Amino acid sequence: MKTKLNSLKKAFSIVVILLLLQQSNLSAQVKLEYGFMYGPSNFLGDLGGNSGKGGSFLKDNMISLTRFMSGAYIGFSPFEFLNIKISASIGRVDAADSLINGKGGLEEARKARNQHFRSAIKEAYLSAEIYPTALLEYDANDVIYKVRPYALLGIGVFQFKPQAQFIKNDGSKEWTDLKPLRTEGQGMPNHPDKKEYNLTEINIPYGIGIKYFVTQDFAVSFEIVNRKTFTDYIDDVSTDYIANEDFYAYFGQSSDLAAKAVQMANKSAFANGGNYRPGFGIGAKRGTATNNDAYYSSSVKVSIRLQTESKSKEKRTRGTGSIRCPKI
Secondary structure, X not given: OHHHHHHHHHHHHHHHHHHHOXXXXXXXXXXXXXXXXXXXXXXXXXXXXXXXXXXXXHHHOOHHHOEEEEEEEEEEXXXXXXXXXXXXXXXXXXXXXXXXXXXXXXXXXXXXXXXXXXXXXXXXXXXXXXXXXXHHOOOOOOOOOOEEEEEEEEEEEEEEEEEEEEEOOOOOEEEEEOHHHOOOOOOOOOOOOOOOOOOEEEEEEEEEEEEEEOOOOEEEEEEEEEEEEOOOOOOOOOOEOOOHHHHHHHHOOOOHHHHHHHHHHOOHHHHOOOOOOOOOOOOOEOOOOOOOOEEEEEEEEEEEEEOOOOHHHHHHHHOOOXXXXXXX
């Protein structure tokens, strides 16, 4: 994964350098852009998924748990082929093993695990949008009615807060924060190899999109952006199960936190008549620590550009109907 990421960064840097070498063919006037975005989002991690062995990206995408993200951004274009953008978004992601469509394959183990979660997502990132077709246009500053595909790559920061439903003695349910429960022994003295995870992490957004300029100053776009992250705990599932006694020793034998931690750590019993399923005991695999979690969104974007007069624009105006016949 690190090799792929480094290759992606190098390729992106080379493209930017080559494009900058062509800047003499395009306007060097900075244009500001403001916009809003809204669209569906999905989680890609340890929980949920489809039939067979768990995979990455769209292979394990669960359409039924699609949620939505919304956001706003501001950008500036030093050249028509390049847009530097600062974005901020809020949304939510969910996943549930119980919704897996079991077909008797490897997915049955995940379905029997019976874990679920939800988490709010707040993010902000800086990205570069590259519009390669702008390099081929006769007048790149004249954008009206133009369609421009683009690629996006950036770096950002996001916050998450995994929660799951705790079932009380009376049968009622309440959403409970999972990080304080240390469900896999994170930060416990008797599990020194398991460190506490942070709720604020770095991500790398990358994706593709297409923009259509309805007018010179107004555009509509559609883009798909995936977020590579460096945490496997967006869903609070990563490594293996620990003993119930560890929770009692850490939180107290009769404490509410211990009761919640025991239930949240191993929910296989709720899908097996109240008894833990074989193979879901101490030291058994709970998640796959080698694959970090990710999430992606598909957004419709509406943007407005602030235009100012330039030589290129004046020249275009004179050539599109503003020339008058001389007086006689």
